[in-house]
Amino acid sequence: MAHTSQTPGVVSGRLQAEDYARNFCDLHPPLDPHAALVAADRCYFCHDAPCIAACPTEIDIPLFIRQIQTGMPRAAGRTILDANILGGMCARVCPTETLCEGACVRQTAEAKPVEIGRLQRNATDALMAAGPQPYARAASTGFRVAVVGAGPAGLACAHRLALHGHDVAVFDARPKPGGLNEYGIAAYKTPDGFAQAELAWLLGIGGITMHTGVQMGRDLSLAELREDHDAVFLGLGLTGVNALRAEGDALAHVHDAVDFIADLRQAGDKRRIPVGRRVVVIGGGMTAVDAAVQAKLLGAERVTMVYRRTRDRMGASQHELLHAASKGVQVMTGAAPVRLLGDRVVKGVEFAATDPASGAVRPDDHFVLPADQVFKAIGQRLGPAPGGLEIAGGKITVTGPGRSALPDVWAGGDCALGGADLTVTAVAEGRDAAEDIHARLTGAGRIAAE
Amino acid sequence: MADLTTEFVGIRSPNPFWLASAPPTDKEYNVRRAFAAGWGGVVWKTLGLDPHCVNVNGPRYGAVWGADRRLLGMNNIELITDRPLEVNLREIKAVKRDWPDRAMVVSLMVPCDEQSWKGILPLVEETGADGVELNFGCPHGMSERGMGSAVGQVPEYIEMVTRWCKQATRMPVIVKLTPNVTDIRAPARAAKAGGADAVSLINTINSITSVNLDTMSPEPMIDGKGTHGGYCGPAVKPIALNMVAEIARDPETCGLPISGIGGVTTWRDAAEFLALGAGNVQCCTVVMTYGFKVVQEMITGLSNWMDDKGYASVADVSGRAVPNVTDWQYLNLNYVAKARIDPDACIGCGRCYAACEDTSHQAIAMKPGRIFEVIDEECVACNLCVNVCPVEGCIEMVPMAAGATDPRTGQVVSPDYANWTTHQNNPAARRAAE
Numbered sequence: 001m002a003h004t005s006q007t008p009g010v011v012s013g014r015l016q017a018e019d020y021a022r023n024f025c026d027l028h029p030p031l032d033p034h035a036a037l038v039a040a041d042r043c044y045f046c047h048d049a050p051c052i053a054a055c056p057t058e059i060d061i062p063l064f065i066r067q068i069q070t071g072m073p074r075a076a077g078r079t080i081l082d083a084n085i086l087g088g089m090c091a092r093v094c095p096t097e098t099l100c101e102g103a104c105v106r107q108t109a110e111a112k113p114v115e116i117g118r119l120q121r122n123a124t125d126a127l128m129a130a131g132p133q134p135y136a137r138a139a140s141t142g143f144r145v146a147v148v149g150a151g152p153a154g155l156a157c158a159h160r161l162a163l164h165g166h167d168v169a170v171f172d173a174r175p176k177p178g179g180l181n182e183y184g185i186a187a188y189k190t191p192d193g194f195a196q197a198e199l200a201w202l203l204g205i206g207g208i209t210m211h212t213g214v215q216m217g218r219d220l221s222l223a224e225l226r227e228d229h230d231a232v233f234l235g236l237g238l239t240g241v242n243a244l245r246a247e248g249d250a251l252a253h254v255h256d257a258v259d260f261i262a263d264l265r266q267a268g269d270k271r272r273i274p275v276g277r278r279v280v281v282i283g284g285g286m287t288a289v290d291a292a293v294q295a296k297l298l299g300a301e302r303v304t305m306v307y308r309r310t311r312d313r314m315g316a317s318q319h320e321l322l323h324a325a326s327k328g329v330q331v332m333t334g335a336a337p338v339r340l341l342g343d344r345v346v347k348g349v350e351f352a353a354t355d356p357a358s359g360a361v362r363p364d365d366h367f368v369l370p371a372d373q374v375f376k377a378i379g380q381r382l383g384p385a386p387g388g389l390e391i392a393g394g395k396i397t398v399t400g401p402g403r404s405a406l407p408d409v410w411a412g413g414d415c416a417l418g419g420a421d422l423t424v425t426a427v428a429e430g431r432d433a434a435e436d437i438h439a440r441l442t443g444a445g446r447i448a449a450e
Numbered sequence: 451m452a453d454l455t456t457e458f459v460g461i462r463s464p465n466p467f468w469l470a471s472a473p474p475t476d477k478e479y480n481v482r483r484a485f486a487a488g489w490g491g492v493v494w495k496t497l498g499l500d501p502h503c504v505n506v507n508g509p510r511y512g513a514v515w516g517a518d519r520r521l522l523g524m525n526n527i528e529l530i531t532d533r534p535l536e537v538n539l540r541e542i543k544a545v546k547r548d549w550p551d552r553a554m555v556v557s558l559m560v561p562c563d564e565q566s567w568k569g570i571l572p573l574v575e576e577t578g579a580d581g582v583e584l585n586f587g588c589p590h591g592m593s594e595r596g597m598g599s600a601v602g603q604v605p606e607y608i609e610m611v612t613r614w615c616k617q618a619t620r621m622p623v624i625v626k627l628t629p630n631v632t633d634i635r636a637p638a639r640a641a642k643a644g645g646a647d648a649v650s651l652i653n654t655i656n657s658i659t660s661v662n663l664d665t666m667s668p669e670p671m672i673d674g675k676g677t678h679g680g681y682c683g684p685a686v687k688p689i690a691l692n693m694v695a696e697i698a699r700d701p702e703t704c705g706l707p708i709s710g711i712g713g714v715t716t717w718r719d720a721a722e723f724l725a726l727g728a729g730n731v732q733c734c735t736v737v738m739t740y741g742f743k744v745v746q747e748m749i750t751g752l753s754n755w756m757d758d759k760g761y762a763s764v765a766d767v768s769g770r771a772v773p774n775v776t777d778w779q780y781l782n783l784n785y786v787a788k789a790r791i792d793p794d795a796c797i798g799c800g801r802c803y804a805a806c807e808d809t810s811h812q813a814i815a816m817k818p819g820r821i822f823e824v825i826d827e828e829c830v831a832c833n834l835c836v837n838v839c840p841v842e843g844c845i846e847m848v849p850m851a852a853g854a855t856d857p858r859t860g861q862v863v864s865p866d867y868a869n870w871t872t873h874q875n876n877p878a879a880r881r882a883a884e
Contacts, residue, residue: 038519041519042518044840046799047799047800047801047816048816050820105797105799
């Protein structure tokens with residue numbers, strides 16, 4: 001008999017095939033050409049536009065929208081990619097409501113910003129559909145640069161380095177390159193294999209060799225990389241997961257949310273992903289939202305996201321929380337997990353109410369949420385870091401454009417100190433580090449030649 | 451409630467909104483729908499002699515669009531009616547019979563000889579129509595055959611044909627003028643000299659709306675070729691308003707009734723034409739864009755505005771602004787204003803800053819937090835910031851009080867009126883006797 005949302009336990013196939021197709025299709029489908037023109041016409045072409053300042057990669061947004069307006073989406077795409085080579089992915093995953101669209105003067109004027117994210121997608125889709133990536137590689141410099149991590153920071157860095165004529169070797173521990181683009185984003189934000197398609201397109205510039213399944217610290221060391229290369233960029237991401245520090249962590253059907261999200265992305269058929277009838281997600285960030293929403297979209301009957309503190313302190317944006325609510329996720333605040341209940345398999349989570357101001361648990365105020373599946377999403381942290389680097393606040397210390405404590409090592413993206421942990425921030429940091437590496441190498445090259 | 455009833459050259463209509471001679475008034479079906487929608491009158495699409503005209507069998511209209519594809523200007527290469535004269539006359543008679551309270555004026559264009567004009571007038575009279583409008587305006591197609599604007603560009607022809615028509619009919623004669631002239635006053639004077647009861651203006655403007663960059667041909671394109679068309683719609687309103695005002699304030703033609711035409715799209719546009727001396731207005735592009743229903747907005751809008759302002763009738767409004775249209779040389783050079791930006795209304799787009807900084811007087815400061823402030827020491831009150839601001843009412847021009855010192859010039863603002871004719875920099879200045 002087919003399963004339904006009310007089937008007890010953790011099972012797959014709770015929904016009909018068409019439900020999965022609908023639930024995991026594009027969250028924000030592309031604008032058709034007419035809708036794009038209407039949306040573009042709303043841009044005021046602001047002076048020193050606030051949207052540009054709000055974009056970590058500083059895309060010239062008024063210019064690219066004007067290029068769409070005048071019937072040149074490919075030129076618009078080029079404007080975007082000049083600043084952000086992963087502009088296609090950013091168009092899909094950026095929290096635009098807190099970045100460019102949040103700063104749009106039409107948000108001020110009418111509470112309806114120009115749809116910058118969707119217009120960016122319109123332009124980047126047009127350019128990517130028109131053929132291979134349009135950048136021509138400079139003549140080879142002979143310099144060799146290693147990039148560790150094929151996520152947004154590493155890819156942005158690698159493309160910019162290759163553009164300048166350097167030979168780039170990219171290493172990634174996972175079987176597929178892409179980092180969070182491939183493993184860490186909700187499936188409905190980037191369906192249809194976009195992450196790999198964008199990656200293949202990006203690598204079309206040439207000069208980049210990709211080594212997957214290679215983990216630094218296990219398969220190769222930073223010292224070896226420095227030995228063999230003129231510079232090293234670390235875009236390691238945050239591969240560690242914070243521990244729950246609650247009893248019962250080892251029970252079956254208790255997972256890290258990041259693994260659930262990665263499995264969903266890798267699953268060809270979402271029907272095969274098992275999900276509980278009653279799901280509890282512990283955490284208040286974007287990862288928690290992505291796990292909670294997708295559990296609901298897989299057919300869970302009840303999904304509750306529980307956060308220790310008050311709503312305004314949640315990592316997830318208001319926009320994300322509204323999206324979660326619209327999918328039927330219940331959001332509960334002011335409660336911390338005390339223990340996971342069950343024999344072998346989780347049956348519920350015991351929470352303690354917390355003090356809104358301090359976040360401290362109240363020992364006398366406990367309650368239990370029944371759960372047959374629990375996802376932990378209480379933050380990620382840096383994995384084992386190679387020696388010689390300075391670590392502060394759980395991240396690699398960098399100054400300026402990603403310079404680490406080692407003279408030939410740069411770092412960027414989530415693993416590096418500073419900046420929001422966003423795809424677009426990682427792209428900016430990878431790009432800027434590449435420019436700094438290029439300046440350092442070619443400056444040094446000139447001196448050597450003299 | 452304001453009385454919108456108008457009597458224009460003796461022709462009564464329930465409101466001052468007529469449809470201009472154009473595609474919307476080409477046949478009975480359309481005109482009946484227009485009257486049912488509330489239009490006060492029509493000028494039937496121009497009749498000519500049989501054998502009737504033919505039109506191209508491809509696109510007749512070109513367009514200019516604004517944001518969100520709002521139609522700002524349109525041109526056309528359609529000729530006068532392409533239906534037999536007898537059919538049009540029969541339909542005019544039928545419609546006028548059923549809608550006796552509406553104005554029915556018939557536009558005419560026949561070869562420039564006395565017999566042609568005097569021959570067609572009795573046929574129109576027989577329909578019971580209220581008047582005729584002589585089409586001396588169309589700039590495309592018919593002008594190549596010596597009609598339309600080819601007549602309207604020669605004042606002597608205007609006077610001659612007008613006189614023939616006045617001699618041959620009891621109906622009021624309205625002369626429709628082409629704007630494709632250097633000085634609109636000459637054709638208006640000629641019409642008056644020929645005995646015209648009124649002029650109507652403007653007809654359309656010679657234009658190419660766009661070029662097809664694939665086929666390298668002007669639009670609208672017929673089999674790879676294009677020809678200039680007549681331009682109309684909101685884009686031409688400023689040109690029309692000026693020409694109406696020129697005639698209204700010309701000593702030789704002032705008092706000559708004017709039917710205002712050219713981009714009338716809302717009640718406000720209509721009120722502006724009336725204020726500059728028109729006795730009624732004629733519309734076309736607005737209905738070709740939105741359909742006949744728009745007249746309901748025009749009627750209620752004009753009526754409400756007149757109530758608000760205390761105008762009892764359309765005649766009360768007509769010509770109100772004409773005394774305030776003057777020559778540049780009579781503008782008060784002692785009037786000093788400064789731009790003021792309302793920080794509460796400002797949305798921070800910075801277009802005023804870009805416009806002023808790049809193209810004007812560097813009179814707007816951009817301060818941290820995207821605060822925009824006018825620098826009075828530099829502001830010449832040019833109004834560009836007002837024009838580019840997307841928020842209505844956010845920036846205004848505030849006159850300086852007499853006695854205050856203009857920080858730009860260091861001069862005290864004088865309470866007296868002084869214009870260029872007496873200005874010290876004017877070599878031709880007339881000075882009081884010493």
